Amino acid sequence: AQSVTQLDSHVSVSEGTPVLLRCNYSSSYSPSLFWYVQHPNKGLQLLLKYTSAATLVKGINGFEAEFKKSETSFHLTKPSAHMSDAAEYFCVVTLANFGNEKLTFGTGTRLTIIP
Amino acid sequence: EPEVTQTPSHQVTQMGQEVILRCVPISNHLYFYWYRQILGQKVEFLVSFYNNEISEKSEIFDDQFSVERPDGSNFTLKIRSTKLEDSAMYFCAIPGLAGTDTQYFGPGTRLTVL
Numbered sequence: 001a002q003s004v005t006q007l008d009s010h011v012s013v014s015e016g017t018p019v020l021l022r023c024n025y026s027s028s029y030s031p032s033l034f035w036y037v038q039h040p041n042k043g044l045q046l047l048l049k050y051t052s053a054a055t056l057v058k059g060i061n062g063f064e065a066e067f068k069k070s071e072t073s074f075h076l077t078k079p080s081a082h083m084s085d086a087a088e089y090f091c092v093v094t095l096a097n098f099g100n101e102k103l104t105f106g107t108g109t110r111l112t113i114i115p
Numbered sequence: 116e117p118e119v120t121q122t123p124s125h126q127v128t129q130m131g132q133e134v135i136l137r138c139v140p141i142s143n144h145l146y147f148y149w150y151r152q153i154l155g156q157k158v159e160f161l162v163s164f165y166n167n168e169i170s171e172k173s174e175i176f177d178d179q180f181s182v183e184r185p186d187g188s189n190f191t192l193k194i195r196s197t198k199l200e201d202s203a204m205y206f207c208a209i210p211g212l213a214g215t216d217t218q219y220f221g222p223g224t225r226l227t228v229l
Contacts, residue, residue, distance in 0.1 A: 032216040043222040044158070046207060051216055072173075088159060093217060102148065102171060103218055104157040 002027040002093045006106035014114045019063075019078040021109045023091035026072065033074045034092040034103070035065055042088070050074060084087070085111045095107075119209050121221040129229055131196050136224045137205030138190040147190045148208040148218060151175070151181065152192045158206065164190065 007022040023075075025031055035047040048059025055067040065076045074091060091106040119140045138147060149161040158197050162172040164182050179201075181193045194201055204223045211217040 034217070036220075044220040046217065046219065077136055097215040101216075102163055103150070103158075104160070104174075105150075107157045 002029075002031060002035075002090045002095060002104050004064045004104060004106040005080045006089075006091050006109050008109050010110045010112065012112040012114055014072075015078050015083055019076070019085065019089075019111065021076040021089050021111065023073050023074045023076065025091070026075060027093055027095065029094065031093050031097050033045045033065075033067060035059065035063070035074075035076050036090045036092055036105075038088040038090065038108075039111065040087070042097045047076070047089075061093060081111075081113050083113050083115065086111055116191055117223040119219065121205075121207050121209055121224050123224060124222065125225045127227045128197055128229065130199055134194050134226060136192045136194075136205050136207075136226070138221055140190075140209050143188070146210050147182075147184075149192050150206045150208060150220075151203040152206065152223075153200075153203045155172045156227070161192070161205075161218065194226075197226075199228050202226055202228045214222070 003026045005024045013019055033050040036044045037047050039043050047063050049055045050057045050067045058064045063078045065074055067074050088108045088110050090108050092103045093101050095101045122137045126134055128179050136197040145166050147164045150158050151161055152158045162176045162182055163170045179195045184190050194213055204225050206223045207221040
């Protein structure tokens with residue numbers, strides 16, 4: 001079984017300051033990990049994914065995440081927040097290399113950007 | 116990135132009525148997934164469907180739910196007799212062309228049961 005824990009339900013940062021959204025995972029096998037973003041009243045957009053290649057993964061809109069097996073973490077970061085980053089962010093896990101497995105979502109982190 | 120559309124974008128129905136939600140991928144896919152998100156809660160897996168058969172379903176996916184691929188392209192989720200607690204966003208997802216770990220989501224259907 002696999003699960004993810006998003007440690008913060010709500011994060012507020014000022015525009016231009018760094019963003020850190022925390023995620024810890026649990027998986028019986030090697031995981032594939034993702035971050036999805038959901039803007040208000042919109043669907044789910046893939047930000048980035050880790051699938052056992054490089055541990056530092058770069059995504060869209062300047063976001064990146066680092067897979068740390070020793071800490072079972074996959075935190076999402078961005079050096080400088082923009083107003084358009086305000087959204088709900090979901091950390092997601094699935095079983096790597098099994099193919100076509102269901103995704104398991106975290107509870108989400110709402111990111112607010114202060115002007 | 117594969118594209119998928121969903122219809123309708125918003126469905127309002129009376130409790131006890133049947134609803135059919137549709138998912139249409141731009142290109143042909145054998146694998147489909149349905150997820151739901153109750154307002155303010157996390158996204159939950161409902162069912163995966165491969166080659167015209169259910170491959171996995173969650174405990175949420177009870178006898179009130181069914182899925183099918185009626186014409187080889189559309190993929191439908193039917194709720195036979197809706198309950199108030201079925202009110203949610205329902206998302207269809209398809210795997211990426213480059214590998215099957217990644218799933219791409221449609222825009223969702225907001226179902227409101229009155």
